[in-house]
Amino acid sequence: MSDGPDPAGEPSFRSGFACFVGRPNAGKSTLTNALVGTKVAITSGRPQTTRHAIRGIVHREDAQLVLVDTPGLHRPRTLLGQRLNDVVRATLSEVDVVGFCAxxxxxxxRGDQFIAQELSRLPKRTPVIAILTKADKVADPDRLGAxxxxxxxxxxxxxxxxxxAVGPARAQGSPGIHASGSPGERSPGGSAAYQLDVLADLLVARLPAGPPLYPDGELTDEPELVMVAELVREAALEGVRDELPHSLAVVVEEMLPREDRPADRPLLDVHVNVFVERPSQKAIVIGAGGSRLKDVGTRARGQIEALLGTPVFLDLRVKVAKDWQRDPKQxxxxGF
Known part of the structure; x- marks a missing residue:
């Protein structure tokens, strides 16, 4: 595959990194998953779900676009919050193009204004594309324009x-504005997504010429241990009280094939610790008679088996790590 220019002067192949940044719960992870075409980042209706930079790889005939989904940039109240912001700022300094999600x-x-100020300090060579996410939730064209x-x-x-990134589509005739304000793709009735191809083209156009950075077909470079921990945390976030998501941390202690299993009936033992900050939070995660923890295990196990392609025995333990968000050692x- 050639990465040199074609006779018209355009590179025949581009590759590089794009970072999505925005305040918590701006739809960055959902957008990353939609562009990659599979789930590489967990999603939740709770802010600050993403806790580290997650790479998803988009393969095209003309380019390889590596999307870096980051934690929500915010004014931190804990040491964890400060470290999450550090992850975002480090990522911004290393990518070829930035997508600012609102x-x-x-x-x-004020959260958007705070991020815009951060982005204004980037070197001029780093272009920023403003992305208005969740357009499916605004049916009124005038409101969308505003x-x-x-x-x-x-x-x-x-x-x-x-x-x-998700359906249902808005009514046909709603305006799409991109680039310098010219009319963009209109949302077709029944479509599950809107202007994702336009966004991908805009990001790819700002990547440097170069060969692929990852093997064909690879969709993320996340280690399996990290992805398993994230799937457990996603399942644990469902239906909990507002303050609990920030207090949940998940660590996979080990993943080992069960010994003495026949080759045609393998089983992977996955031992996971779920950490909270207070005993009262432990009770919430476990639920009455262990009902919530059992439900978390059922949901997470299905996702893990789909990820790893093998039956799994999932052992979940809930432990208290007092005030871990503020304790450097913890x-x-x-892993932060």
Missing amino acids: PADEPVG RLLELASLGDFAEIVPVS LRRL
């Missing part, structure tokens, strides 16, 4: 594009 169903706020104008007022962006032990 949700269409909420007005631009959100686009609010987003445009935050900075000097290379492009502005509204997208929807943060290191939990």
